[in-house]
Amino acid sequence: MKLSTKLIHAGVEPDPSTGAIMTPIYQTSTYVQSAPGVHKGYEYARSQNPTRAALEAALAQIENGRHGLCFSSGVAASDAVLRLLVPGDEVIACNDLYGGTYRLFTKIFEKTGIRFHFVNMQEAEAIRPYINAKTRLIWAETPTNPLMNIVDIEALASIAKEKRILLCVDNTFASPYLQNPLDLGADIVLHSATKYLGGHSDVIHGCLVMNDDELREKLYFVQKSCGAVPGPQDCFLVLRGLKTLHVRMDRHCINGEVIAHWLRSHPKVGKVYWCGFQDHPGYAIARKQMRGFGGMMSFTLKDDSLEAAKKVLSSTRLLALAESLGGVESLINHPASMTHASIPREERLKNGLTDSLIRLSIGIEDVDDLKADLSEAIG
Numbered sequence: 001m002k003l004s005t006k007l008i009h010a011g012v013e014p015d016p017s018t019g020a021i022m023t024p025i026y027q028t029s030t031y032v033q034s035a036p037g038v039h040k041g042y043e044y045a046r047s048q049n050p051t052r053a054a055l056e057a058a059l060a061q062i063e064n065g066r067h068g069l070c071f072s073s074g075v076a077a078s079d080a081v082l083r084l085l086v087p088g089d090e091v092i093a094c095n096d097l098y099g100g101t102y103r104l105f106t107k108i109f110e111k112t113g114i115r116f117h118f119v120n121m122q123e124a125e126a127i128r129p130y131i132n133a134k135t136r137l138i139w140a141e142t143p144t145n146p147l148m149n150i151v152d153i154e155a156l157a158s159i160a161k162e163k164r165i166l167l168c169v170d171n172t173f174a175s176p177y178l179q180n181p182l183d184l185g186a187d188i189v190l191h192s193a194t195k196y197l198g199g200h201s202d203v204i205h206g207c208l209v210m211n212d213d214e215l216r217e218k219l220y221f222v223q224k225s226c227g228a229v230p231g232p233q234d235c236f237l238v239l240r241g242l243k244t245l246h247v248r249m250d251r252h253c254i255n256g257e258v259i260a261h262w263l264r265s266h267p268k269v270g271k272v273y274w275c276g277f278q279d280h281p282g283y284a285i286a287r288k289q290m291r292g293f294g295g296m297m298s299f300t301l302k303d304d305s306l307e308a309a310k311k312v313l314s315s316t317r318l319l320a321l322a323e324s325l326g327g328v329e330s331l332i333n334h335p336a337s338m339t340h341a342s343i344p345r346e347e348r349l350k351n352g353l354t355d356s357l358i359r360l361s362i363g364i365e366d367v368d369d370l371k372a373d374l375s376e377a378i379g
């Protein structure tokens, strides 16, 4: 089955009690048993819920995996993966990460005795010097947030396999419509479904998809034991969002391309970070592992002052100044003070995330209206 068809049908069966075509929101905490231990596979809703089960099945199929697991947020999904580790274990993570992931690693898990190495992974081989007998996990984001760097998933996966280390890829920016890390050898795919999967800026949700049965059992154990599970209504919203992912992503890609090229030719714009430019250092890899370049991009102004950036950030009318991304509406964001404020300034600057960087999540509005709005704001 092709992805566009899977997005609409995967995981969803007519409801057995009524024939409802859409999986109902099973708003229940528990399930009645006919005798102790005699039930239909549902005991208590932290462990099992039919709305969540439908979404987990759909997510697995869409990422070409065997198992899906849902969490109450993208960060909760990341937290579950890190709980596979024990004190003394080491993680190699890319140096250009979502701020909340960086905070989780350095402020929560470093305290428990897990050690993190943040490495520029644009050359996969660059991770080798950091691998030792304690390395358990490689963590990659691609394209990265917010600098749109590209990491070669296949190359990382081959190192991970050789050294028997787990590879987790945060696929939030690309979405399953543009990139499928499990097909390229990753062990776990993570999504903040809050973004493109939900797609309508109305839900916080996260998920993991994997192939290995044993890994699924370990992560399911964390899911039910730690309890960061999403409610059924949130699962329903993501399940509904999935049905239009392909249509939305096509438009995100078209609008993204137009805006990226337009920004690049604007006399007041400095550097534009977008992985669809042929001279982007990761372009060849992006072409190899992605089916499109999406609607995320960042840019600086020629006047590289914080004041000039702030003026643009507060002057758009259509593009809303807000954290988050991947919704139908376009957003503008200031990573240094918003999404990436939890990364220390020196760390940010080392990786090229300057104070004046502006990030855009290009939505699916008419692109002429977006251009006009940005044009007025940039002046």
Ligand SMILES: *Cc1c(COP(=O)(O)O)cnc(C)c1O
Binding pocket: 073, 074, 075, 076, 098, 100, 101, 141, 145, 170, 172, 173, 191, 192, 193, 194, 195, 204, 205, 206
């Ligand atoms: C937003 C985001 C997360 C965290 O997800 P939440 O749903 O906000 O908890 C993780 N990774 C990336 C790339 C993100 O953009």
